[in-house]
Amino acid sequence: MRRSFSALAVIGAALVTLTGCSAPASTEETPAASPTASESTLSGTVTVFAAASLTDVFGQIADEFMAANPGTDIAFSFGGSSDLVSQLIEGAPADVFASADQNNMAKAVEGGVIAGEPELFASNTLSIVVPAGNPAGVEDFADLAGEGVRVVVCAPQVPCGAATEKVEAETGVALAPVSEEQSVTDVLAKVSSGEADAGLVYVTDVKRAGDAVEGIAFDASAAAVNLYPIAVTRGAADPETAAAFVAFVLGDTGQRLLAAAGFGAAP
Amino acid sequence: MTSYRGTPPWLLAPAAVAFLLIVVPLLALAARVPWPRFGELITAPSAVAALTLSVATASISALLCLLFGTPVALLLARDAVPGRRLLRSLILVPLVLPPVVGGLALLYSLGRRGIVGQGLEALGITVAFTSVAVVLAQTFVSLPFYIVSLEGSLRSTGTRYEAVAATLGASPTRVLARVTLPLVLPGIASAGVLAFARALGEFGATITFAGSLEGVTRTLPLEIYLQREVDPDAAAALALVLVVVAVAVVALTSGPLRRGLRSYR
Numbered sequence: 001m002r003r004s005f006s007a008l009a010v011i012g013a014a015l016v017t018l019t020g021c022s023a024p025a026s027t028e029e030t031p032a033a034s035p036t037a038s039e040s041t042l043s044g045t046v047t048v049f050a051a052a053s054l055t056d057v058f059g060q061i062a063d064e065f066m067a068a069n070p071g072t073d074i075a076f077s078f079g080g081s082s083d084l085v086s087q088l089i090e091g092a093p094a095d096v097f098a099s100a101d102q103n104n105m106a107k108a109v110e111g112g113v114i115a116g117e118p119e120l121f122a123s124n125t126l127s128i129v130v131p132a133g134n135p136a137g138v139e140d141f142a143d144l145a146g147e148g149v150r151v152v153v154c155a156p157q158v159p160c161g162a163a164t165e166k167v168e169a170e171t172g173v174a175l176a177p178v179s180e181e182q183s184v185t186d187v188l189a190k191v192s193s194g195e196a197d198a199g200l201v202y203v204t205d206v207k208r209a210g211d212a213v214e215g216i217a218f219d220a221s222a223a224a225v226n227l228y229p230i231a232v233t234r235g236a237a238d239p240e241t242a243a244a245f246v247a248f249v250l251g252d253t254g255q256r257l258l259a260a261a262g263f264g265a266a267p
Numbered sequence: 268m269t270s271y272r273g274t275p276p277w278l279l280a281p282a283a284v285a286f287l288l289i290v291v292p293l294l295a296l297a298a299r300v301p302w303p304r305f306g307e308l309i310t311a312p313s314a315v316a317a318l319t320l321s322v323a324t325a326s327i328s329a330l331l332c333l334l335f336g337t338p339v340a341l342l343l344a345r346d347a348v349p350g351r352r353l354l355r356s357l358i359l360v361p362l363v364l365p366p367v368v369g370g371l372a373l374l375y376s377l378g379r380r381g382i383v384g385q386g387l388e389a390l391g392i393t394v395a396f397t398s399v400a401v402v403l404a405q406t407f408v409s410l411p412f413y414i415v416s417l418e419g420s421l422r423s424t425g426t427r428y429e430a431v432a433a434t435l436g437a438s439p440t441r442v443l444a445r446v447t448l449p450l451v452l453p454g455i456a457s458a459g460v461l462a463f464a465r466a467l468g469e470f471g472a473t474i475t476f477a478g479s480l481e482g483v484t485r486t487l488p489l490e491i492y493l494q495r496e497v498d499p500d501a502a503a504a505l506a507l508v509l510v511v512v513a514v515a516v517v518a519l520t521s522g523p524l525r526r527g528l529r530s531y532r
Contacts, residue, residue, distance in 0.1 A: 082496045150396070155479065157497045178396040179478025180485075182493060190478065194380045195395045 043071035044238040046245050047093060049084045050076060051100035051228070052185065053124065053204055057261040058098070058249075064257070065248045072241055080183055081159065088113045088233065095242040098230040098249070100124070101159040105229040115236065118229035120266035121249050122258045124202045125225055126163055128216040129191050129209070136197035141218045144198055145173050152187050152196040155180035160187070163224035164200050170223035188213070202226070204262040227266060293510065299503040308504040316482045317490035318508065324398060324486060325466035328405035332413040332462040337455065340414045341447070344421035362411040369407055370475025377403065378476070400477035401484050405466035413462040420454025421447075464513050 050058050055078045062074035077084070077094070081104035088094055089111040097114065098121070099105040105118045130138050136149045144151045153175060154161035161180065168175060178196065181187045187199040192212040206215030230249055236242045248254050255265065301308070308314065342348045343355055361369055377384045377394050384394060394400050428450065432442045448455075470488040477484040479493070487509050495502040 080496075086495075086499065152478065155493055155496075157493050177480070179480050181479055182474065182489075182496075186474065186479075189475075193374060193378060195374065195378050195478075 042069045042241045042244050044241050045073040045075055046095045046236075046238065046242050047075045047077065048096040048098065048245065049088065049092070049094040050078055050096075050098040051081045051084070052078050052183070053100050053202060054078065054098060054228075056208060057204075057257055057263070060257050060261075061249055061254050062245075064253050065245055068248075068253075069241075069244070072244075074245065082107075085111065093235065093237070094233050095236040095238065096230065096245055097233055098228065100226065100228055101162075102227055102229055103159065103162075105231065108231075113233055113235070114231045115234045115239070116232060118231035119246070119250060120227050121230050121254070122228040122266055123225050123264035124204055124228065124262075125221040125264065126160070126167060126200050127203045127206050127221065128198055128218060129188065129201050129206050129213050130198045130216060131191055131194045131196075132212055132214060134214055134216075135194075138198045138216060140216075141167065141171055141220055142173050144175055144200075150178045150195075150197045151175055152179045152181060152190045152199040153177045154184060154187060154200070155182065158183060159226060160184050160200070160202065163226055166224035167200075167220050171220045207262040225264070228263075296503060296506055296510070299500070300507050301500040301504065304500065305504050308501045309508050311501075313481055313485075313490060314501075314505055314508075317485055317487045317505070318512075320398070320401070320482060320485065321467055321487040321509075322512070324401045324405055325463050325469075327402050328409055328466040329413075329459050329463035331402070331406045332410055333455065333459055336410050336413040336458075336462070337417060340417035340421060340458075341443075343414070344418045345426070358414055359411050361408050362415070366408055366469065366471025367475050370404060370472035373400075373404060373407060373472060373476040395476070396478045396480070396484060398477075398483055401473055401486060404472035404476050405469045408469055408472055409462040409465040412465050413458045416458035416461050417451070417454050420451050420458070424450050424454070460517055464517060467509070467513060467516075 048058065048062075055076075058076060058078075062076070066072055066074060077087075077092075079087075081099045081101060084094075084097065084099070085104050085107045088097060088108055097105070097108055099108070099118075105114070108114050109118065128138060128141065128144065130136070136143075136146075138144060138146075138149065143149065153164045156162055156165050160183070164175075179190065181190065184201040184205050187196075187201050188205055188209055190196040191199040191201075192209060203215065203217075206213060230246050232239055232242045232246055249258075259265070309318075339358065343351055343358075348354060364372075374395075375381050377387070377400075379385070379388055379393070379395055387394060394403065428446050429442050432446045433439075437445070468488060469486070470492065473484065473486060474489055474492075479485045479489050485493070487505060491502045491505045491509065494505060
């Protein structure tokens with residue numbers, strides 16, 4: 001008897017937790033600065049679904065946006081772009097979607113969840129990444145195919161893997177990876193732990209990873225430039241504020257912060 | 268002797284909730300499968316490679332559980348070791364550990380820079396990114412299931428016959444081989460099936476520790492996770508295969524084998 005009651009309590013607690021998750025976490029009340037003439041009257045919460053590679057920089061951009069527009073609040077859900085697209089199509093409530101590649105944005109457009117035309121706001125290229133100290137002595141892309149060099153790449157099914165294939169085709173260097181990972185994060189983990197001698201990730205990932213790894217730029221990376229599109233969703237609760245955030249990312253402040261994080265400009 | 272069957276009727280309500288929580292998602296999965304393409308999807312070379320690798324590695328893992336887990340269960344069940352409680356708690360850790368954490372722990376021990384892995388590397392033995400790593404990850408997560416399940420069987424079997432055999436002059440090894448093991452054979456079988464099923468579904472520790480390469484380390488769960496990126500329908504089809512294999516293994520091995528062994532006993 002007592003056992004059943006405690007089981008019910010667990011279910012109850014779980015339900016409370018679940019419903020708690022769906023409520024937008026209101027964070028960061030910006031101290032109310034006296035609104036100036038140029039200040040807009042925007043307000044409300046904008047939920048942004050953004051590619052995992054944007055985690056740090058979008059956080060900074062959102063801070064600036066909220067400082068410039070008191071009364072607004074930006075909530076994020078970061079994840080793999082394809083995961084985010086599936087969630088959007090399954091009805092997840094988002095106001096803005098920022099994808100790490102055009103392919104996934106196209107899927108979102110096809111799925112009927114995007115309002116208007118997506119706009120490109122950044123680009124990213126591949127970089128060789130090696131553990132600190134570069135134990136295998138990798139210097140260029142061709143070295144990755146060298147004898148005994150353990151290379152880890154993304155699987156061709158995910159954007160970073162598709163970019164890797166393009167570079168292979170461009171250079172004529174065929175890699176024999178020991179593993180084809182699910183995401184750049186997985187590749188980075190295998191390299192920073194020293195399991196792999198080298199990997200291929202984005203320039204911005206190397207920048208985020210810190211001292212455990214070193215990045216090696218290579219010319220052929222220009223063959224596969226990843227373009228990042230952003231768009232307001234069809235179901236946006238407050239399209240005006242959502243559009244303002246998109247404009248902010250495309251504007252001076254957004255572009256400056258993106259460049260500082262290692263992103264290239266959109267064409 | 269008739270057994271007591273008078274459960275209070277209100278138990279049905281929470282029981283139905285539990286049942287629906289398990290069955291509805293499975294039905295939803297089956298509903299998502301693109302049936303006209305089903306045959307083509309599950310016979311794709313990458314799918315066949317993943318299924319073959321999964322069945323092979325999970326079988327080896329179950330076998331390893333049998334070889335190394337059975338002695339542990341015997342020692343624990345027969346109170347034959349000091350510090351049994353602590354030992355059991357330690358063995359149960361992988362059961363509650365998120366598999367990804369298990370993968371990291373394996374990496375730190377058997378990886379290239381791990382405490383054991385460094386030595387192996389010096390000997391020219393590499394574990395990471397090989398099928399051996401997959402088997403290790405699967406064995407790591409399924410051993411606790413095997414040991415707990417078998418220890419339960421051993422305890423419920425009791426030690427009467429063993430005590431009699433011993434008083435008749437049988438050596439401990441002879442008692443083990445002729446009395447204990449035959450008695451607990453159904454328990455070994457079901458614990459082995461449980462270990463196999465757990466190994467078949469292993470994902471987190473494998474992707475963290477072993478990597479993902481077709482035919483070498485990309486087991487069916489990893490293939491499903493990857494296919495989901497490009498073709499969610501294919502992922503659903505493969506997931507259903509995994510469910511069917513799991514159900515078939517449990518139903519085919521567990522049921523008749525246990526009944527057969529019981530009647531033999």
